[in-house]
Amino acid sequence: MIKVRGKDYPWRKGMTVADLLKEIGDSYPYAVVRVNEKAISKPNFDTTVVPDNSEVYLIPMIAGG
Amino acid sequence: MTELRFKEIKTLKFERAAIERGYANQTLYVNLSKPEISIKPVTQKMKETFIGGKGFDLWLLWNAVKGTTQWDDPENAICVSCGPLGGTPIYPGSGKSIVTTLSPTTGSVMDSNVGGYFGPYLKFSGFDAIEIQGEAERETVVLIDGIDEKVQVLEVSGLPEDAYETSRILTDHFGQGKPRNISVISSGPGARHTLIGCLNFTWYDAGRKRARYKQAGRGGTGTVFSRKNIKALVVRWDAVTLSTNRPSDEEALKEVAKMHSHEIVELDPKQNEMARIGTTHLVTIMNDYDLLPTTNYRYGQHPQAANIGAEVYRRLFDKGFDGCWIGCTVACSHGIKDFVPMTGPYKGMKVFVDGPEYETIAGCGSNLGIFDPYTVTEINFYCDAYGIDTISFGTGLAFAMECFEMGLINETHTGGLDLSFGNRISAMEILHQMATGKGFGGIVGQGIRKMKEIFSKEYGADLKIMQDIGMEAKGLEFSEYMTKESLAQQGGYGLALKGPQHDEAWLIFLDMVHNYMPTFEQKAEALHWFPMFRTWFGLCGLCKLPWNDIVPEDNAETLEPAKIMKHVEWYARFFSAVTGRKSKPDDLITMSEAVYNFQRLFNLKMGFGRREHDAIPYRAAGPVTKEEYESRKERYDKQLAEKHGVDITGKGTEEKVQILRRLREEMYEKLKDAVYKRRGWTADGIPKVATVKRLKIDFPEVLELLKANGVTE
Numbered sequence: 001m002i003k004v005r006g007k008d009y010p011w012r013k014g015m016t017v018a019d020l021l022k023e024i025g026d027s028y029p030y031a032v033v034r035v036n037e038k039a040i041s042k043p044n045f046d047t048t049v050v051p052d053n054s055e056v057y058l059i060p061m062i063a064g065g
Numbered sequence: 066m067t068e069l070r071f072k073e074i075k076t077l078k079f080e081r082a083a084i085e086r087g088y089a090n091q092t093l094y095v096n097l098s099k100p101e102i103s104i105k106p107v108t109q110k111m112k113e114t115f116i117g118g119k120g121f122d123l124w125l126l127w128n129a130v131k132g133t134t135q136w137d138d139p140e141n142a143i144c145v146s147c148g149p150l151g152g153t154p155i156y157p158g159s160g161k162s163i164v165t166t167l168s169p170t171t172g173s174v175m176d177s178n179v180g181g182y183f184g185p186y187l188k189f190s191g192f193d194a195i196e197i198q199g200e201a202e203r204e205t206v207v208l209i210d211g212i213d214e215k216v217q218v219l220e221v222s223g224l225p226e227d228a229y230e231t232s233r234i235l236t237d238h239f240g241q242g243k244p245r246n247i248s249v250i251s252s253g254p255g256a257r258h259t260l261i262g263c264l265n266f267t268w269y270d271a272g273r274k275r276a277r278y279k280q281a282g283r284g285g286t287g288t289v290f291s292r293k294n295i296k297a298l299v300v301r302w303d304a305v306t307l308s309t310n311r312p313s314d315e316e317a318l319k320e321v322a323k324m325h326s327h328e329i330v331e332l333d334p335k336q337n338e339m340a341r342i343g344t345t346h347l348v349t350i351m352n353d354y355d356l357l358p359t360t361n362y363r364y365g366q367h368p369q370a371a372n373i374g375a376e377v378y379r380r381l382f383d384k385g386f387d388g389c390w391i392g393c394t395v396a397c398s399h400g401i402k403d404f405v406p407m408t409g410p411y412k413g414m415k416v417f418v419d420g421p422e423y424e425t426i427a428g429c430g431s432n433l434g435i436f437d438p439y440t441v442t443e444i445n446f447y448c449d450a451y452g453i454d455t456i457s458f459g460t461g462l463a464f465a466m467e468c469f470e471m472g473l474i475n476e477t478h479t480g481g482l483d484l485s486f487g488n489r490i491s492a493m494e495i496l497h498q499m500a501t502g503k504g505f506g507g508i509v510g511q512g513i514r515k516m517k518e519i520f521s522k523e524y525g526a527d528l529k530i531m532q533d534i535g536m537e538a539k540g541l542e543f544s545e546y547m548t549k550e551s552l553a554q555q556g557g558y559g560l561a562l563k564g565p566q567h568d569e570a571w572l573i574f575l576d577m578v579h580n581y582m583p584t585f586e587q588k589a590e591a592l593h594w595f596p597m598f599r600t601w602f603g604l605c606g607l608c609k610l611p612w613n614d615i616v617p618e619d620n621a622e623t624l625e626p627a628k629i630m631k632h633v634e635w636y637a638r639f640f641s642a643v644t645g646r647k648s649k650p651d652d653l654i655t656m657s658e659a660v661y662n663f664q665r666l667f668n669l670k671m672g673f674g675r676r677e678h679d680a681i682p683y684r685a686a687g688p689v690t691k692e693e694y695e696s697r698k699e700r701y702d703k704q705l706a707e708k709h710g711v712d713i714t715g716k717g718t719e720e721k722v723q724i725l726r727r728l729r730e731e732m733y734e735k736l737k738d739a740v741y742k743r744r745g746w747t748a749d750g751i752p753k754v755a756t757v758k759r760l761k762i763d764f765p766e767v768l769e770l771l772k773a774n775g776v777t778e
Contacts, residue, residue: 005335006335028621029579031350031354031574031578031579032350034336037338037375037376037379038376039346039349039350039375041349041350041353041354042353042578043353043354044353057335057336059336059337060336060616060618060620060621060626061574061613061616061620061626061627061629062347062350062574063571063574063613063614063616064347064546064567064571064573064574
């Protein structure tokens, strides 16, 4: 089980960030997703596996300095 | 060390003005040459047109200098102001000060927005702004004591060279057992011996029991400060509550401040964690998107970027409250405790380092080819201690390093230093040399524009290639974002009034990543709205981070998510509640537009402010060298073929570099046309008479200036 935006979500082995976004059906064009403490950028969504028991945060905006 | 001594040169006793709706309604004038201390009234017209903060500073500076005034003339003024909303303890990010002066590197108006307690304490002591002209004969401290109601010009001896120790000693001395009552502005020896000096503003960290520092970094404000022989400005004020700023409607203020503050407490841990890691999260994100400046902006990525990213600094930052203003819930001013420098006067000693933030990491790390977090931290520490801007240091040294690698300069010029990218020892040595102005560091400390001149005239280096790779515009070094693939951000930098700093517009993600503004007109609209709204923070004494670095959860469902209109509406309520001037979001834009256009006209007054001055080096727009092109060959080939319809069959890299350059330079000129039109400016980038009339900045001297520059309608 993982948490996405504070809510429980079923985890499966090998699930990537891209898989997760597709499954939850959120069409917002996220540029960054945080998995626990680590920021994952869109170019890496396909290759980043979400570990079990992770806390996932969908970052709405990157606003620069 | 010699004993600390003060000699009274001039004292003004005053009766403290009551604060009314965010204003003290008077400003403080100090002339160090005469010496003179006096008080000037703030008129209703000043408040209506210039609002406060940067607006007041610009008006005071405009009246202090002539079009011929140089940065090192005594009549150049340094102005520091807060703004009507500054000093509100429960609204996040409400403690900013804005510094303006004529810059040693641009020759025109510079503004720098900085945290710390100085601006609010100055206002509560009875002054919306301080304006300092003249030059003191000897090292001087100016004390503004709002508790004992006196302003003093004091000759000082016995203070150390560096900013950290100076501020610590003055906080102890004037605090009278209450160090939190003190805020100090100081600079350091590097500011005196270079043109890229910064100012350190203090806030007292009650938890760690020490003065902490934020920097007004850009454009050499610290150099002007040192030139005037000012050792420090000290302000003394008492406790601050919500009532101290005497808001027009305290209940309305409380309501909106609580909403914003609570939202940050709830959402920041779920978003960018700024209260824990500051802006360091940007390092790896920029790297992932090919936007992290690496080896003088040649590239936007490096495999070692994570070594200087948030996951490292998360573990280095000392845990605790790090708000540079009282009660700010963003609290992003992190620092490193018990850091031990490997070089310089503090070698082997434990010190506290305020920072680093993203800009310093990218500028003094990746852009120099340095991926060691401790070296970045050490550069950060000595830049602050010496009073040097980390951005201009990083971008300037990156340019010198590339010149060295290209063979444009060599070890006979650098005093034997190997300035290859990644040489940490040489980078530190250059910084220490800046503290004395000796050696090659003294030349790097003149900034890129002067370096190009020196390298060309004295070392015979090729000026043309240096114009392409020297990342400065208007004489100011670029801050730390790659712009090659974002035309809108090229405009965000190139059209910025003071030079290429990202505080006017940061449009890279909207433009490059999300492609929300494909047309010139859409880019121009963004380059109107965002600079105007961001300007507003500087008028009011606010930090922009609470606006768009923590975003409402339902923001994506709004019509224009990038503007975060929910927060813009809160800011309008905040302004209305403090000043009593009922305002809506559009009104905030109009307020800024007046000041923004006035600053553009100020540039014109100083001999700048035309289309030609909005030029950017080609490195900001595209690949200068074959190596840069070939490193992203697929991207550039695709753009030439698909976006521009160029038949690239049989064309070599050098030819493709030239074709791409012509196309991209044309696009930048078209962008200028669209932005000038949107802003109500002539094709030469000058505000039209109709624009200045609409914005009520049609002062006789403004109309005369326009007429003298051929603008009559």
